[in-house]
Amino acid sequence: MSTDTGFYSIIDYTVDGFDTQRDLVAAFAEIQERWVRFYPGYRSARFHVSTDGTRVYNIVHWASEADYRSFVETSDTEGRMAAIGKALEGLSGKAEARMSGSPTYTVARQVSPGPQRLDS
Numbered sequence: 001m002s003t004d005t006g007f008y009s010i011i012d013y014t015v016d017g018f019d020t021q022r023d024l025v026a027a028f029a030e031i032q033e034r035w036v037r038f039y040p041g042y043r044s045a046r047f048h049v050s051t052d053g054t055r056v057y058n059i060v061h062w063a064s065e066a067d068y069r070s071f072v073e074t075s076d077t078e079g080r081m082a083a084i085g086k087a088l089e090g091l092s093g094k095a096e097a098r099m100s101g102s103p104t105y106t107v108a109r110q111v112s113p114g115p116q117r118l119d120s
Contacts (some may be wrong), residue, residue: 020053029045
């Protein structure tokens with residue numbers, strides 16, 4: 001078993017179609033580039049869109065929880081939140097946040113590729 005010891009923030013939105021998915025990904029990618037990616041411990045942001053046009057997940061990967069917490073404490077949260085609000089207002093459709101509480105996670109387990117299991 002292999003586990004990545006990184007820390008993740010998973011941002012989940014319900015959207016009203018493919019155009020809104022595209023717009024939301026573009027807007028949030030720009031926010032990552034402008035407000036987040038240069039902080040120590042930032043590894044990546046991945047955007048996943050559902051094939052039915054109804055969901056967008058933004059999975060932000062940090063090297064550690066401490067790096068994420070440092071980002072939260074030292075970044076311009078007010079400016080970033082204003083940018084997110086502006087991005088949501090500029091979408092071609094509607095998007096609704098689906099997170100509750102702090103959307104942060106650690107990896108509990110990962111199953112990696114390996115040889116086929118043969119039952120006796």
